[in-house]
Amino acid sequence: MVLMSVLVYTEGVSLNDLLDRASQLSDKLHSLSTSLTNDLDSHFPSVGGKLMKPSMCHTSSLQIPNDKDQALRVPENELLSLVRSLLMAWSDPLALLSSEATSLPHPERNSINTKTKELQDHSNSLGVGLERLVRKMGSSPESLSSLPFNSNDLGQDNISRLVNFHFLLSCFRRDSHKIDSFLKVLRCRAAKMLPEMC
Numbered sequence: 072m073v074l075m076s077v078l079v080y081t082e083g084v085s086l087n088d089l090l091d092r093a094s095q096l097s098d099k100l101h102s103l104s105t106s107l108t109n110d111l112d113s114h115f116p117s118v119g120g121k122l123m124k125p126s127m128c129h130t131s132s133l134q135i136p137n138d139k140d141q142a143l144r145v146p147e148n149e150l151l152s153l154v155r156s157l158l159m160a161w162s163d164p165l166a167l168l169s170s171e172a173t174s175l176p177h178p179e180r181n182s183i184n185t186k187t188k189e190l191q192d193h194s195n196s197l198g199v200g201l202e203r204l205v206r207k208m209g210s211s212p213e214s215l216s217s218l219p220f221n222s223n224d225l226g227q228d229n230i231s232r233l234v235n236f237h238f239l240l241s242c243f244r245r246d247s248h249k250i251d252s253f254l255k256v257l258r259c260r261a262a263k264m265l266p267e268m269c
Contacts, residue, residue, distance in 0.1 A: 086207050090258040093204060096197040097251040100190065104244035107186050110179045111237050128242035129220050130160050135249060142256045143269060147208065154253050155201050157246050158194060163220045164239055165191045175236060176229040190243075197250075 135153060136142040142150065169191045172184040225235040259269035 084207075086204075087258070087261050089200065089204050089207055090254065090261050093197060093200045094251070094254045094258050096193055096200065097247065097254045100193050100197065101244070101247040101251045103186055103190050103193065104240060104247050107183060107190070107240055108237070108244055110183055110186070111177065111233070111240065114177055114179065127238075128245065129164070130157060130242065130246055133157065133160070136253075139252065139256065139269065142253055147257060147260060150253050150257055151201070151204060151208065154250050154257075155198075155205070157250050158198055158201065160220070161194060161243055161246065162198075164222075164243065165194055167222065167225070168236065168239060168243075171225050171232065171236060176233060 133153070133156060135157070136145055145153070165187075169187045172180070172187040174180075175183060177183060222235075225232040225239075256269055
C-alpha cells in the first residue's frame with residue numbers, strides 16, 4: 072500500500088514534502104474514520120447523534136484551536152506539538168477499537184475490522200512521520216502531556232459494545248479532522264502562502 076511507505080524518510084526530503092506526506096496520511100485517517108462511522112450508522116443509526124457529546128471525549132481537556140483562524144495564530148512548534156499530543160492520546164483507544172472490532176456484534180464486522188486495523192496502521196505511520204517533522208523543523212521534541220484513557224473493554228452486552236465503539240470512533244473522527252486541519256495549516260505556512268489562501 073502506497074500510504075504505508077509514504078513517510079519513509081531520507082535525508083534529502085524537504086520540509087514541504089514531509090508536510091505533504093503527513094497531510095496525505097491525516098486525510099486518509101479522517102476519511103477512514105468517517106467511512107467507519109457510516110458503516111456503523113447503516114445498522115445502528117440512532118446511536119451516534121444522541122450520545123455523542125464532544126465534552127465526553129477523553130481528549131476534550133486539550134486546549135485546542137476551535138477553527139482555522141485560531142490555528143493560524145498558533146506558532147508552528149506549538150501546533151505540531153498539539154497534533155502529536157492528539158495522535159498520542161489515541162494510541163490506546165485505537166488499540167482497543169482494533170481488538171474489539173473482530174467480535175463486534177454488527178453485520179459489517181469484517182469491513183469494520185479491516186478498516187479499524189488500517190486506521191491503527193496509518194496512525195502509527197503518521198506518528199513516525201511527526202517525529203521526523205519535529206527533527207526537520209528543528210523543534211526540540213518536548214515531552215507531551217499524556218491523557219489518561221481508562222478502559223479495557225467496551226462493555227459486556229452487545230448494545231453497550233456497539234454504543235461505546237461508536238462513541239469512541241466518533242471522538243476519533245472529530246480529532247482526526249483537527250489533526251488534518253492543523254497539518255494543512257502547517258503545510259500552508261511552510262509553503263509561505265498568505266493566511267487567506269490556507
